[in-house]
Amino acid sequence: MSWTAERVELLTKLWADGLSASQIAGELGNVTRNAVIGKVHRLGLSGRAKSGGGATKTRKAPAPTAKAATFTKPTPTEAVTAAIPTPTPRQIQPTVSGANALKVEPIETIETEIAPLPAADIFIPVSERASILTLNERTCKWPIGDPGAEDFYFCGRQSDAGTPYCAHHRSIAYQPVSDRRRRAS
DNA sequence: CCCTGATTCGC
């Protein structure tokens, strides 16, 4: 598979949309995330401003090889990207360890909470909703919207291996029934 | 373990 104009275009769009390299790779098909990242770099549009799911933070040490600091020239694309206010809708990361992390729902309100929650969930870009079905089985499968409706989709954020939901939806799904008393004996 | 992007370098 080669990088046709359409594929490059889609790559650029999804990358600007905030999708991860592996998600884009899954959407394109027949490519690995490494291929996507490599192409992204070659196109000169690396380095996004987001800090979500677990990625860009600090650059690693330069070349450990004999090749010393051959710093790259600033591409015109970078300048343009930096100038853009970046109106990306990619604010979906509630930052689980952040503000709304430890909001334990009152146990008494479980029955009334269950119904409205899935509908009133966070926004996820359309491009990501489609790709989620392509991804592997370590993504959050919390349903959002009305099953059967055309705009129905799944959460899609990362879930720890084994668990079907991300941290946010896991806390909702598994409400402890601590109210109940053990009747072991 | 899973994931993320960044970089290098043989092809």
Next chain:
DNA sequence: GCGAATCAGG
């Protein structure tokens, strides 16, 4: 130019 291997981090 391409992307697997590797790195560095969450």
